Amino acid sequence: MAKMAMTVVLLVVCTMAVYVNGFDSPSGFPVPSYYVMGDAFHDAGNNNFIKTKVPMANYKPYGMTYFKKPNGRFSDGRIFSDLLAVIMKLPQAAPSLSNVTIDQKGTCINFASGGSAILPASSVAMGAPNAFTFDQQVTQYEGFAVDVIYEYGVDQALLILNDAIYQLNLGTIDLLAYFTKPNYAATVGPLNTFLDSLAAEYLRMVERLYSQGARKVVVFGIGPISKTPLGRFLSSKMIPDAGIKWCAAIDSAVRQLNGKLSNMVKRLNADSGLDQMHASLQLVYADVYGAVTDITRNPTKYGNFDICFRYQMF
Secondary structure (H helix, E strand, O other): OHHHHHHHHHHHHHHHHOOOOOOOOOOOOOOOOEEEEEOOOOOEOOHHHHOOOOOOOOOOOOOOOOOOOOOOEOOOOOOHHHHHHHHOOOOOOEEOOOOOOHHHHOOEEEOOOOOOOOOHHHHHHOOOOOOOOHHHHHHHHHHHHHHHHHHHOHHHHHHHHHHOEEEEEOOHHHHHHHHHOHHHHHHHOOHHHHHHHHHHHHHHHHHHHHHOOOOEEEEEOOOOHHHOHHHHHHHHOOOHHHHHHHHHHHHHHHHHHHHHHHHHHHHHHHOOOOOOOOOOOEEEEEOHHHHHHHHHHOHHHHOOOOOOOOOOOO
């Protein structure tokens, strides 16, 4: 299922690339650079450099299918960003907390961290207080952008930063915190208020990225949490009726937040004329929820494949 969902999202990102103005990059593809921000779905090993009070993927079976050893990815093989880099003829995005070179800063960097959330308090509530937050990921990118400008000069750096693809995917941890930690939910208020705060913070991060050169942004929606291994595990520990209600409630919240993110994308795109506030900004909303749902309901449309989800100690 994950492989099929990746295929759908790959098409979205390739569509995004059509808008790039043909930067003459060594890759031969009109995308000179690629920056990833997100949570465990996109972490390429940053948590290996944090080590304490964060989720870790440095043990088997992680990494065993493709890399033949654990490497910090929360997958047995490659993750979204690895596959997208292949499509764009770019190298794998290096973890931002590793010893990255200036060439990597101007080509492919992955800032994602398992346990990261839109709001830092959500990570704390989920027991990952040291996860590299959305704010920290953007802050580090801002520093890297300055380094790129210093190294290549303003004109060349702007070509790199303006024509880069920026991939954003956060929010799952926030909703898990709200629906599994009652004390946290009581602190942040009613669901509608909480979702509004998530959307507002997301917009603030996009604005900061824009101010530092981001112009091609792919906003990944959140997939149905009830269908993830963790979601299935959590609901399985509840009495049947409670588990069904919990799945329905958290997926409803996912759809509501996705709607807010999709509307944000539409608003910013409508304000991207050359004489407007977000001049030249182009965003694409990647409907991960819709892709996963369609694959789940109509698997034969995507070919024959078997899948097994497990959530257990190895």
